[in-house]
Amino acid sequence: MARDKIRIGCGAGFADDRIPPGVEIVEKGDLDYLAMECLAERTIARETLDRAKDPSKGYTPVLLERMEAIMPPALKRGIKIVTNMGAANPMGAAKVLRQHAPDWGCPDYTCAVVQGDEVTSIMRAHPELPLMEDGAPLESLLPRMASANAYLGADIVAEGFSTGADLVITGRVADPSLFLGPMLHAFGWSYGDFQRLANGTLAGHLLECSGQLTGGCFADPGKKEVEDLAGLGYPLADVWADGRVEVSKTPGSGGRLDVATCTEQLLYEMHDPSAYITPDCVLDASGVTFRQIGKDRVALDGARGKPRTATYKVVVGYFDGYMGSGEMGFSGINAVARAKLGIEVVKERLRRRGLSYEEMRIDLIGMNSLHANVSSLAPEPYDVRLRIAARTTDKKAAEAVGAEVRSLHMQGPTGAGGGINFGARQILAVKSVLIPREWVKPEIVMEKAA
Amino acid sequence: MSILVYDIAHARAGDKGNTSNISVTAYDAAGWEVLHRELTAERVLAHFRHLTPGPVRRYELPQLRALNFVIENALGGGVTRSLAIDPHGKSLSALMLTIALPGHNEGQAA
Incomplete structure (x- = not known):
């Protein structure tokens, strides 16, 4: 599977994200992989309650509507898909897709399901664990617990693709890891390869909120203009085996992608830029630079990586x-x-x-x-x-x-x-x-x- | 003569739990000089004092002409339990841009 370069697109940045730009990037983005991030911090708790009421449910409610639009054009082009729309029931999501996919013209595909993020029984067994927010023991929350899920890393996503699957459906996986997974799989990067892990994690972090990299959350009339904001396109990353990354967006789409939009999104939901912790590495983004190398095309430099921590974060x-x-x-x-x-x-x-x-x-x-x-x-x-x-x-x-x-x-x-x-x-x-x-x-x- | 952060920089707010982080990026080198010198963590906390007791931490990314402010206890208990109409604090970037700073020539020897 030695490839020199892959292109990964973002098809969704939150559960109810707009579907048409996702279809557009599939049709015009010349992608190898499409990642869709649809699981906010607390939504999985709600989905866990849905599953408790109906064991076949518990996946992201918009799953079928989104996949009916995305799967046919993606599979036709050989684009592999990874998404966390499995939420609290990844296998349930895979099964309901299988029921409907033939009607969408997708009778043949293989689907790998990521399991193991659900850890409520581990929480019950360890009431002494300190909460990260205030140091109090977990015990006080246990009687009211609705869900507990560990943020899994890119390794399990890569393992999903290594089966040859067209589709990898996950529950809780760290957002950048959805994007790093295809890179690990395509290039065989190891967890000792901190530089490449850092670059790939940075790319995932920039892409995971879809249009926020491409001119969304940015326009201020008369001050910061965004061309054709209504037609905002979703972002993509070209990643080389040596770890080089360039980000761009759907050709011909609206929006803008430049040093300014990249800088805002780099620091979005980031605290200490020198220690952005994911399950895959500790990204040091404090020295990151962006180079505009074409219209709506930016090269990333300066990311550094440290080894992943010995722990998983559980929400x-x-x-x-x-x-x-x-x-x-x-x-x-x-x-x-x-x-x-x-x-x-x-x-x-x-x-x-x-x-x-x-x-x-x-x-x-x-x-x-x-x-x-x-x-x-x-x-x-x-x-x-x-x-x-x-x-x-x-x-x-x-x-x-x-x-x-x-x-x-x-x-x-x-x-x-x-x-x-x-x-x-x-x-x-x-x-x-x-x-x-x-x-x-x-x-x-x-x-x-x- | 004072200037607004809005005049020299752009901003974006994000949330994690009960903590807001707001990046402030200067449009050019002159703006960065003012921003770096005048937009201190103390000044930001003073402007956000009606929302949070703090603390506020400031991180510098000079190569991007950007500052990142991490403002704790600013989100009414966090997105999941806040009673605020904007529980994510997405609009707090606009508050950051209303801070007035001493202009280019103030604070320097005559």
């Missing part, structure tokens, strides 16, 4: 009560004062009903809902929306918040309009622990056609 999802919220609009003369009266009325009504909350947040949307501080208060706006959100362990108390806000229509200050009761939702929170690598047994299981 534990747990129930953390309920959140209720509602909004109401006020406009015209004295709008802000009426909104503030509405807030006091709702708080007092909740209090007189005997309901209490661990935390309540009040926003005046249009004035301070995002992050304004007192010094940035501008003249009063023409219209303003009050928003009240509160967290509580009592579902009924959570439901009361939006209901009381909405009733301001008829029993609040004058001119209250456009009320919304968002109801109550159960909160799935997450915390993390580190566990020794040897506790986790990632494995490849082939999904067989029925």
Whole structure:
């Protein structure tokens, strides 16, 4: 399998990411591999609950819609696919795809499934593990635990492709590892090869959020222009066996990819740039440079790598009560004062009903809902929306918040309009622990056609 | 004469748990000089004090003319349990760009 160069494209950067640019990069990107990252920190907890209700479910809900669009053009071109849309049930995802793929014109393909990220039983056996957030023992979360998954690395993805599979479906795998996996497989890189691991991890980190590398999350009219933002294309990486990497995007697509967009995405969700820890290596990105070598084409230099750590990171999802919220609009003369009266009325009504909350947040949307501080208060706006959100362990108390806000229509200050009761939702929170690598047994299981 | 970070740099915010990180990248060498000298962790914390007690850490990437600020306890408990309308704090990059800095000629010997 000695190849000199491969091209990997990103087909999705979050579960509900836009599908058309994914199809476009498959059709026009001249790809060898397509990676789709669809699993945020807490979504796997929700999917675990789905699976508990229905053992055939638990994969990313958008799986079938996305794969119906992506698989036929990808398989036709011989493009291999890796995705974490297996979520809490990778084998379930593989099986449901097999049921539908013939109808999409894909009767023949092979699918490798990554298993072993699910570690709830290990968590129960080790209540003493300290939480990374605050050092408290894991024990207190265990009665409320909804899920626990280890971030697996690129090695198990590469092993999936080594079976000859067209499709590798995973649950929790570190986002950059989805991209590094095909490189390990195609080039036979080893875990002692820190320089190449660093370059490949850097490429994966840049690509994993799809359009955020190619002009998404960037445009500011009159200041930072992005050409044809509506037609934003997804990114791809050309990777050579010696570790050289250049990033680009779907030919002919909208957006922009240059040193500025690469710099913003390099530091996205990164803390200490000299120690970006993945299951595959510790990436030192503090000396990374970007060279523009063509329109929408940038070469990466300066990444350094240190050996992977002896641990896997596990994200534990747990129930953390309920959140209720509602909004109401006020406009015209004295709008802000009426909104503030509405807030006091709702708080007092909740209090007189005997309901209490661990935390309540009040926003005046249009004035301070995002992050304004007192010094940035501008003249009063023409219209303003009050928003009240509160967290509580009592579902009924959570439901009361939006209901009381909405009733301001008829029993609040004058001119209250456009009320919304968002109801109550159960909160799935997450915390993390580190566990020794040897506790986790990632494995490849082939999904067989029925 | 003061200038806004907005005038000389662009920014992007990301989240991990209850921590926000915001990169600030200068458009050119002159902007980087001001940014590097004036946009201290202390100044950023003062501007974000209504959201978080901190701490704020600053990392420098001079070859990219970029600073990376890691602002702890800034996300109302983190994306999964925050009551905020923007639980990820994606909009916090815009707050960073409203910080006023002493201009090019201030703070230098006359």
